[in-house]
Amino acid sequence: MHTLCARGTMKPEINAAVGFLSRFLRIKGHVNDRQLQTFSQTLQDILAEQYKHHWFPDRPNKGSGYRCIRINHKMDPLVGQAGQRIGLSIQQLYLLLPSELTLWVDPFEVSYRIGEDGSICVLYESLPSTNGNPSVSPMVDSHISCKEELLVLGRTSPAKPYMMTVSS
16 A cells, blocks of 8 residues: 555655645734634645645656645736635735745645746655655644744845755
């Protein structure tokens, strides 16, 4: 049986992605705790529902891209839906979230890039295992792991490109 199917969910990956986007709203936005919780829960529910309907266990688990959340000249519809649920317009979301954001939510890994020329940073990574319980790398979990990330949160693109490497 495929490890991800045995695990039954991409909850850690979804939580990492949603947590990353929610931090922007908390830091840059004028949203209260209830709105932030509603945004997070809505986006988690939407992504979890998509996962249930779009996972193909016969595809390789690495590089088969479960979901790419993209914010550029067009707002990702799922992020827009979650934002509208708490009363934020698409225009307000553009002001709160980085422009040219690409967030990849793949089985066993969540990574992002800010700016078309930015480096890719890993938010979450786990290794598939044969017993159905993925082992999470101690250096990378659902919290932001790039040291410079606190600085990047306030910018639309990083001041200097950086690359985070993970060893396990």
